[in-house]
Amino acid sequence: MTEKVKGPASYFPSIEKKYGQPMTHWFDLVKSRSGDKHMEIVSFLKTEHALGHGHANAIVAFVLNGGAK
Template sequence: MTQLGKSRDSHFPSIEKKHGKKMSYWFGVMKKISDKKYPEQITFLRTKHNFSQAHANALVMYARGSKSTSKFESVKDYFSSIDKTQAKTIKALYKPIMKLHKDIELTIAWNQPVLKLENSYIFGAGVATKHILINPFSKSVLNKFSKKLTDLKVSKHTFAIPNDWKVDEKLMVAMAKARIAEIIK
């Protein structure tokens, strides 16, 4: 499989510089605690060796065989990894939005499918067992449309839709247009 995203070993020079020991030393440390669970390994590195969360995570995950921060090679890979109903709902949500501007791109960021215009995000979607979480990447857009989202669970930055939600294209397009207007200012 292709190496994706930021490789975890990109943290290694900083780890060596900050802690004054070569990575071979740290791999030895990880070998000694390989029987521990992820949280225990992170805690050990943070408390016993003063690692930052980012450095501890990079070392632990690398030692566990995860060489990259990305899980998916493509949007297609992402959709094939989730429930078919959730994939269908997200695709139906994104389809009318992608028609709004010729430069909108569907890509993977934070291991989730997001719509992007220029260097800014328009919409992101993440899945849980019982719902899909939607992020319009703008508190003001979310606040502006909150009255139309009353049937949904709305939090500070996101709103949750049922897995089989009948997409309200008009609402999603209006929210996306508001977000695009913020980006293009």
């Protein structure tokens, strides 16, 4: 039986579908802003890449918590 994905990763299929980019694209953008604070990166994704707040927040939380190597 497959476990249901929880937490920020549960947003990833809809992020890929809605914005047309693989998650690695978004992870790399977040990593490129390594000196910025969480909400600064969320704001960057929202203003520069038109992501919704929830999607941007999920990506940033995932990366900053070590989820994307």
